[in-house]
Structures are given as C-alpha cells and as structure tokens.
Amino acid sequence: MDYSVLQQCMHCGLCLPTCPTYDETKLERNSPRGRISLMRAIADGEMELTKAFGEEMYYCLGCLACTTACPAGVNYAELFEVARADIETKGVLSAHKRDLVRWLTVKFLLTRPRLLRGVGRLLYFYQAIGLQSLVRKLRLPALLPRSLRELEPLTPTVKRHFSDALIREVETPTPSRYRVGLLTGCIQDLAYSDLNRDTADVLLAHDCEVFTPRLQSCCGSLHAHNGEVELAREMARRNILAVEKSAGSLEKLDAIISNAGGCGSHLKNYAHLLHDDPVFAARAVLWSQKLKDIHEWLAQIGIRRPAAAACAARVTYHESCHLCHGQKITRQPRELLRAIPGLELVELAESNWCCGSAGIYNITQPEMSKKLLDRKLGHIQKTGASVVASANPGCSLQLQTGLREAHRSVRVAHPISLLAEAFRQAKRAE
Amino acid sequence: MNELIALLGTERVLTAPEDLIPYSFDGTAALKQRPRCVVFAKTAEEVAAVLKFASGQGVPVVTRGSGTGLSGGSLPVAGGIVLCLAKMDQVLKLDEKNLTVLVETGVITQKIAELADTVGLLYPPDPGSMKISTIGGNVAENSGGLRGLKYGVTRDYVMGLEVVLADGRILWLGSQCVKDVAGYSIKDVFIGSEGTLGVITKVLLKLVPKPRTKKTLLATFSRMDAAAETVSAIIADKIIPCTLEFLDKITIKCVEDFAHIGLPLDAEALLLMETDGHPAVVEEEARRMEAIARQHGADSVTVAQTAEEATRLATARRSAFSALARVAPTTILEDATVPRSELAKMIRFTQEVAVRHQLRIATFGHMGDGNLHPTFLTDERNAPEMARVEHAMQEIFDYAVKLGGTITGEHGVGLAKKKFLPGAIGEASIGLMRQLKKSLDPQGLLNPGKIFDP
Ligand SMILES: Cc1cc2nc3c(=O)[nH]c(=O)nc-3n(C[C@H](O)[C@H](O)[C@H](O)COP(=O)(O)OP(=O)(O)OC[C@H]3O[C@@H](n4cnc5c(N)ncnc54)[C@H](O)[C@@H]3O)c2cc1C
Ligand code: SF4
Ligand code: SF4
Numbered sequence: 001m002d003y004s005v006l007q008q009c010m011h012c013g014l015c016l017p018t019c020p021t022y023d024e025t026k027l028e029r030n031s032p033r034g035r036i037s038l039m040r041a042i043a044d045g046e047m048e049l050t051k052a053f054g055e056e057m058y059y060c061l062g063c064l065a066c067t068t069a070c071p072a073g074v075n076y077a078e079l080f081e082v083a084r085a086d087i088e089t090k091g092v093l094s095a096h097k098r099d100l101v102r103w104l105t106v107k108f109l110l111t112r113p114r115l116l117r118g119v120g121r122l123l124y125f126y127q128a129i130g131l132q133s134l135v136r137k138l139r140l141p142a143l144l145p146r147s148l149r150e151l152e153p154l155t156p157t158v159k160r161h162f163s164d165a166l167i168r169e170v171e172t173p174t175p176s177r178y179r180v181g182l183l184t185g186c187i188q189d190l191a192y193s194d195l196n197r198d199t200a201d202v203l204l205a206h207d208c209e210v211f212t213p214r215l216q217s218c219c220g221s222l223h224a225h226n227g228e229v230e231l232a233r234e235m236a237r238r239n240i241l242a243v244e245k246s247a248g249s250l251e252k253l254d255a256i257i258s259n260a261g262g263c264g265s266h267l268k269n270y271a272h273l274l275h276d277d278p279v280f281a282a283r284a285v286l287w288s289q290k291l292k293d294i295h296e297w298l299a300q301i302g303i304r305r306p307a308a309a310a311c312a313a314r315v316t317y318h319e320s321c322h323l324c325h326g327q328k329i330t331r332q333p334r335e336l337l338r339a340i341p342g343l344e345l346v347e348l349a350e351s352n353w354c355c356g357s358a359g360i361y362n363i364t365q366p367e368m369s370k371k372l373l374d375r376k377l378g379h380i381q382k383t384g385a386s387v388v389a390s391a392n393p394g395c396s397l398q399l400q401t402g403l404r405e406a407h408r409s410v411r412v413a414h415p416i417s418l419l420a421e422a423f424r425q426a427k428r429a430e
Numbered sequence: 431m432n433e434l435i436a437l438l439g440t441e442r443v444l445t446a447p448e449d450l451i452p453y454s455f456d457g458t459a460a461l462k463q464r465p466r467c468v469v470f471a472k473t474a475e476e477v478a479a480v481l482k483f484a485s486g487q488g489v490p491v492v493t494r495g496s497g498t499g500l501s502g503g504s505l506p507v508a509g510g511i512v513l514c515l516a517k518m519d520q521v522l523k524l525d526e527k528n529l530t531v532l533v534e535t536g537v538i539t540q541k542i543a544e545l546a547d548t549v550g551l552l553y554p555p556d557p558g559s560m561k562i563s564t565i566g567g568n569v570a571e572n573s574g575g576l577r578g579l580k581y582g583v584t585r586d587y588v589m590g591l592e593v594v595l596a597d598g599r600i601l602w603l604g605s606q607c608v609k610d611v612a613g614y615s616i617k618d619v620f621i622g623s624e625g626t627l628g629v630i631t632k633v634l635l636k637l638v639p640k641p642r643t644k645k646t647l648l649a650t651f652s653r654m655d656a657a658a659e660t661v662s663a664i665i666a667d668k669i670i671p672c673t674l675e676f677l678d679k680i681t682i683k684c685v686e687d688f689a690h691i692g693l694p695l696d697a698e699a700l701l702l703m704e705t706d707g708h709p710a711v712v713e714e715e716a717r718r719m720e721a722i723a724r725q726h727g728a729d730s731v732t733v734a735q736t737a738e739e740a741t742r743l744a745t746a747r748r749s750a751f752s753a754l755a756r757v758a759p760t761t762i763l764e765d766a767t768v769p770r771s772e773l774a775k776m777i778r779f780t781q782e783v784a785v786r787h788q789l790r791i792a793t794f795g796h797m798g799d800g801n802l803h804p805t806f807l808t809d810e811r812n813a814p815e816m817a818r819v820e821h822a823m824q825e826i827f828d829y830a831v832k833l834g835g836t837i838t839g840e841h842g843v844g845l846a847k848k849k850f851l852p853g854a855i856g857e858a859s860i861g862l863m864r865q866l867k868k869s870l871d872p873q874g875l876l877n878p879g880k881i882f883d884p
Binding site: 004008011012013014017027029031037047053071072073 | 444451452456459516517538561562756759
C-alpha cells in the first residue's frame, strides 16, 4: 500500500455523509475514513489483512463519491484498487461460489472479446425466441446453481447487431474537421450497440471523422476494480494497439472517445496503469491525454443544437458515479440535454448518488445494491419524468431492471441517444 | 461485555479490531488510541444505563459524535468505552411559533440548518465541518463558524438541554423562555465541557428569521496592515458584517492553484466581506464597506453583482482549507485567537515564527472576531520538523495570550492543547474546573484526561 496516499487522509470525516454504505449503517468501518484507517493499520503492521477487511473492501461500492467530497484530495480510487488486488493475492475471501462467478465474468468472458460476442449471440437467440420469458415463467432458473441463478435476472437484453455490424471502421463526414477514435465497450456492445451507432452519428454531425477498431476488448475496469491488475494491463495494451491499428497512430487522432462513464474513468487512467511498461508507457501517456468522454469532447468543440424538432419529453439525469466522481464531468451532459429542442430537464434529487450497479456489485452484494436502487427509483418517480438519461451501461441495466420489476414505464436512455434522435428527427423534417 | 450486549444488542456493541480501529482517532493529526469497545445508544435511558454500568465497573467513557474534533476530544481512552451518539439522530420538534427546534444530539448540524431554511428561518452557527459534525459535538465544543461576528457561536443558540450525569441521572436544564433567571444557569456549564461533565442527549435550539438578502465583496491588499485597518474601520463605522474573512499570502497562492479564481498572486492579504439583512441596508452597507476598503489602500475591490458571482468570490474562502490540505501530507489547523485590534501583529508574528523555524504556516481565519487559523503544512513522519512545529506552536500561543487572546477560539482544549492551558488561564481557574468535575463525576470516568489532568 502506498503510504503517502494513505497519509494524505487527515481523518476529517467530510467524506462520510456522501458515502452510501456509511449512510446506510452509520458505522465508521463502512465509511471511506474507516476503510482508509484499516488500510493504514495494515500498512503500519498493526493488523493483518483479514477476511473481515476483505469483506469490507467488497462492501465498498467503489463509487468514488468520497473523492468528490474529500478536501485533501485523497486518491481513494487507487487505494481501492490496490486493496482489492492485495485481497485477491492473499486469497482471504476464497470460496467456491465467489470464485466461480469471478472466474466466469471477470477472468474468462471479459478477456475474450470473440467468445463474449459468441455468448452474446446465444443470449440474443435465447431472448429473441422468447425462451428467456418462458424460462422465467417456468421458474427454471431455480434449477441453476445459486451463483448462476442470481446472475440470470441481470443478464442484459442483447441487441441483434453488435457495433462492428452497425459502424464501419472509418466513417468520414464532409466537412471533416476532427479525427477521433471511438471505443465501443464490451457489455455495452452487446446490450447497447445502437448507442455506439448513435455516438458515431453525433460525432459525424459535429464534423468528426470516426475510427472504430473492430472486435474491441473490454477496457479492463472490471479487472482493475476486482483485484486483477495484470489482466487490466493486458486489456489496456490490447486497446491501445487496436486504436493504433485503426487510425494509423495515436498522434493522428484529436481525441479517443468513450461513451460509458465507468469505462472512461478507467480508460483515462491507462497512463498510470502502464507507467512502468517498457513498451507502452509513453503511448499510454498519449492515450490518456487524448481520451475524452463524449460529453466532454462535444462541450469542448461546441455542442450543435439540432434544428427545432419536437421532443416534448420531461427528462431527468442520473449521474454515473465514474462520470461525475471519477471524471468530474457534471455540467456537460446537462448542457447537452438542454441543447435538445423541446426537452425539459428536471433535476433528480441525489442525482450523483450510486444506483447500486457499481460494476458487478449488484451480483456480489445484492442486498445493499437493492437498497440503493430503490432509493434511486423513488427519486426518479418524484421527478415525474418519462425518460431517465444515464451515461453508463451498468447504470442503465440496473435502472432498467429496477423499473421493469416495479412495472414502471419510464424509458432509460443515454443523453447521446436522445441527441442523435433529435438530429435524425431534424433531418427527416428537412 | 455481555452486560452491554444484553443492554443494547450485539449490533450496537463493537469489539472486533476491524470495527475498533476506525474509532481510534478523531479529526486531530497524529493522535491514536484503540478503545476496548464502541457502543451506540439510541435514547437517554440507554445512555444512563451505559453510564451506570461504567460506574459500576470503573471503566472510562468517551462520548463521540462524528469524530471531527480538532483537539482530540473524542479520542478514546485506553481500555475505555466509546459511547457513540451518531444513531441518536431524530429531530423531535420544529416550533415555528417560538422559533425553536428540539433535536437529539446525534443530528448532523447541516440537517438542522436545512430544516430551518425550509420554513424561512436560520440556524446561524456554521462550522466548516457542519456537513458531518453532530449538534452534540457542536454544543460540547461550543463551536463557532464564519458568522460569529454578527451572530455569535453555538452557545448563543442553546436554550435548553437534556444531560445524563455520570451516575445515570437524566436532567433537563434551561427552558423555552428567552428570559429565564430561575437559579444558576447550569446548562451553560455543559456547553463547551467537551464530554467531561455529562452526556448531552437533547438540545433545544433558538432559530432566527432568515435575512432577506446578502451582498458579497472581495478586496485584495498589498500590505497586511491595510487589511487589518480596513477591518477596524468597518467596525468603527458601526457596520456588523456577517462575514469578514481573511486569507494570507500563502493561502491565496494555494487557493488560486487549486480553484483558479483569478486571485492576484502578489497580494499580501485578501478579505471576503458579506453583509446580510434588509435589502436597503445591505445595499448601503456594501457601498460603505467598498469605500472604506479603497480608502485604506485596497488594490482591488470586487462587488458581486449576481448570486453566481457571489458564490465564486466566496469560493476563495470556502476552498481555503481544501487547498491547504492538499499541499502537504499533514495539515495541522490551529485556532489562536486575539482581540481584533491585535490581528495584524498576530499574523505578522506567525509569519516570523514560520521563517525562524523553517516551517510552512499559512494563516486564514475569521478576521471579524479575531479567530485565526494558523495552519501548519508539514509531515508527521518528519520527526525533526514536528519538533519545530511544537516549538512554533508554543510561541504562537504564548504570543496570543500576551496580546490578551486565547489558545483556542473554537476547537476546544481536549488533549492537543492541554499543556498550553495553564499558561492561558492559570492554575487557579483549572483548580476550580477540577472541583466542578469532581462534584459531577466523582469517579472521574467521563472523558478523563481531557482539558486538564485529573
Ligand atoms: C474540516 C473541519 C472543519 C472544522 N471547522 C470548524 C469550525 O469552523 N468551527 C468549529 O468550531 N469547529 C470546527 N471543526 C471542529 C469540529 O468539527 C467541531 O468541534 C465539532 O463540533 C465536532 O463535532 P463532532 O460531532 O464531530 O464531535 P466529536 O469530535 O465526536 O466530539 C467532540 C467533543 O465533544 C464531545 N461530545 C460529542 N458529543 C457529545 C454529547 N452529545 N454530549 C457530551 N459530549 C459530547 C466529545 O467527547 C468530544 O470531547 C472543524 C473540523 C474539521 C475536521
Ligand atoms: S467509493 Fe463509495 S462506497 Fe466506497 S468508500 Fe467511497 S463513497 Fe463509500
Ligand atoms: S474527506 Fe478525505 S481526508 Fe477527510 S476523512 Fe475522508 S478521505 Fe480522509
């Protein structure tokens, strides 16, 4: 554990009221300050790295709300990743069920882009021919081992076409003022490939030539957040290579675009992740400099208002933790939504409070995850909005699951999709 | 332990090391002590039962709110119980007719402020930690805030309180009446008692009407004295601003690096001034403050024209602590306080001390009420430097006392300032405090060793 990062915490407690787990239990050990004190006790040799510590660090959402509140600039993101990696190295949490879920998701599927899409294909057919609803009606999941059964309701509804089929590797608008790389994600590519198409459309409408590498890998954030740093580094190298291959070199690009809050936050961190890699260190620095969240990039080059067209929806905005706390991007998505003619933006209470999705937290800690989801759904209901905008696939899946189970007909959409629709509508009106 | 568990249930009695380590410090730098256990009470009766148990066993009890104290007040005592009131957090009654609110002491200060705001009232004490500090901690430390000059401190808003004594007696002290001289004002003894005399379980707080409007000004100076003279002249002109805050050169630089507000980096001093109240009065006072600042040599005076601009100007002061806390591994925030007329001397002395001991000390604070925050930017792992910090602190406190000031304006004595107390108030006063403590807590079990040695 890096002592200087730990010591930066002056135990002032200002992070406590923004921490969802502390808010729930009012116990210091469930707070950022408490967790840091435990890490420090381990670093100081006052305590062993125990199972209880391991459980504590997996009870933490990794939402990074504490980093927004912290006056001392404590780098909790790094502490969190290092602590989870140490926990995995020590193996204090080893248990069959946990190992199976982790192996299946983090280590196996998410490191194999081709296989992941293969599974996605199967899932698509499973859902498309109505098998999923049949299986659910017959309560067949009850026959699965518990660990897999808990995953079933969370499996995303898979799209028929993935990004590679929807977006050509190079798309060039006229005029073309900027050149950007587009990252399409892994789960996002299965569940929200249409959003990737929307992102490309919006970029084209802003005069950006778009390079989209084929068969992209996971960004590695789930690996880094779940203690698998080596795998995370491998994912990072693959992504850098893929973008270089598509665009010629990183230098040729004005920006590399991510449209998923959680991925973007991690993607921006490649410079740090690969800082001691002899081959990739310098390229990773360049990568991190060019990496931009889509909202951030559009705000930077100037958001274009679609020509007046009707979009008479009341929309509220849920902030993805890693967009607002991880990347400190809060203003730009709202500006973007306000740029859509006819759209009424209503603020969501506790908009920057975690929805409980948090990577695979909804699988590992279903109880706390559910509490946070209910809290979020309550606030959404109060806004009276018919659309909730969210810029992270994990959040969108979590909100959709929650809304579906509560039988509420609120649509979940990415701000970029709403903007893309407005552009399309404007075009049709022409 | 079993008795405590029988009393409160397993969930409210913590004993595992992973549970105790997070309670072994408060907001004070470099103090650490693991307790024997941490217990959570939810009612005055439970507090009484815990205290009776502790008296029976002869175990010390340290009351704790949110543990944000800056003098080690809620630092556990070895082998003792930490009695945490964070779960005793109900607002009991908001009385709009009498302008009061009755709360349990685990309620977060900010929550009280927000509640008052919803009905057009104001709870003025606004310590920098109010987002998480408990009102119990505020009362026990008699906390101040940015509005002290005009509105006073926590004590000025406590009308009554419920307290549990060491022997388990539960008493109500004070009343709802603005005027009340029935007997000694014993409630005042408990305000600022730092958990050494009893456990406060409820407080009745006074609220005031919310001022209709506010105006914010920011002035910069190339001479310290010009800033100090401006403050004196404003007060001599019979204006009582609600905010009169000061930043020194180092603080200005750190704030600018952090928040990019556009502050001049060559300024020696910066004043943030606010006046609130009736719109006509506010307008007129703001004009006079601007004129006074210019007459006394301000290099620039900015008057906020919009609410957004006011917020931007106020950021200069509000982010001072964050900006400083980032630049060094250890930040020690002190609160030496002097009569207003001596402010310039005190600040200059602090700067001299910093140079002499080769330390980085940034000073900011509440210029209106003489409460300064000399802030040591240091590293607790650097033993020689920490020794110099100790010396510097001693000199700063000695000098503050010499100027007719005090060693702590709002953070309390606790453990961190215990050794400076005799020099500040004299042995006779401490003797009287000891006598008082003995009569209320004969076994010496409530937060022993804080403020003074038994
Ligand atoms: C970033 C920061 C900014 C701050 N700014 C200010 C400021 O502007 N002004 C200011 O005055 N202080 C300030 N403080 C200091 C601190 O926040 C206050 O002293 C606050 O009142 C402590 O509240 P707490 O709930 O954290 O109490 P704790 O730290 O838990 O306890 C403080 C003391 O009160 C006692 N106590 C707590 N609750 C009770 C109770 N119910 N009955 C009896 N005794 C009790 C404890 O035993 C201890 O001695 C600041 C601290 C930080 C970290
Ligand atoms: S990351 Fe989120 S859950 Fe974890 S300590 Fe920070 S605020 Fe709490
Ligand atoms: S806000 Fe930052 S410095 Fe304060 S306790 Fe939390 S992590 Fe530590």
